[in-house]
Amino acid sequence: MGVMNKFLNIIGLREEEDMPEDHRSVDEPEEIETNPFEQRKVKGNVVSIHSQKSVRVxxxxxxxxxxxxxxxxxxxxxxxxxxxxxxxxxxxxxxxxxxxxxxxxxxxxxxxxxxxxxxxxxxxxxxxxxxxxxxxxxxxxxx
Missing domain, CATH: 3.30.110.150 (SepF-like protein)
Structure with missing residues (x-):
């Protein structure tokens, strides 16, 4: 829930004082969501054959x-x-x-x-x- 609390703090719906002390001092690593294409792109030279959108004549x-x-x-x-x-x-x-x-x-x-x-x-x-x-x-x- 650390990410959700940070998000609520940023948009101003929750203040840092409302959070317990142990959550304020511990920085949790943020999870970055990536789609499968981006994951393949990072791993190496894998190219999706469906990356080009269709062309209409x-x-x-x-x-x-x-x-x-x-x-x-x-x-x-x-x-x-x-x-x-x-x-x-x-x-x-x-x-x-x-x-x-x-x-x-x-x-x-x-x-x-x-x-x-x-x-x-x-x-x-x-x-x-x-x-x-x-x-x-x-x-x-x-x-």
Whole structure:
């Protein structure tokens, strides 16, 4: 109960005079509560495979240039976004890609074309490997 008495003293609900003399002079070692991950971390080089939280990929199909701000907000929140531009006019699609290119540049991210009028925008925390172009070239050779 020594820890509880100290806590009550700190917040002012109990004064030191209320405590018996033998408790005042004896300092009990404080118990530090740690979660299992912290205990493993202290013991050595053990790394939890579940330490990274899950990443959500946002699918977005803008209808106009005004919808681009929402995509940029997702990127600022470090979420990758797949953008389908098939429902906008070509001139608006170009403006949207220009805006998103500037956004991912400012965030040190990347923008990649993954299909006709479909783009993958990622923040710097997401790494992209491979190229869809190679697969598209393979598809064309079969036709």
């Amino acid at each position: 946002v699918l977005n199909e803008p209808r106009s240039y005004e919808d681009t701000q929402e995509i940029a907000d997702h990127l600022r929140s470090r979420r990758p976004v797949i953008v389908n531009l098939q429902r906008v006019r070509p001139d608006q699609g170009k403006r949207i890609v220009d805006f998103l290119s500037g956004t991912v540049y400012a965030l040190s991210g990347t923008i990649s074309k993954i299909g006709p009028q479909i783009f993958l925008c990622t923040p710097d925390s997401v790494e992209i490997q491979g190229s869809i172009k190679e697969m598209m070239d393979d598809e064309n050779s079969y036709n």
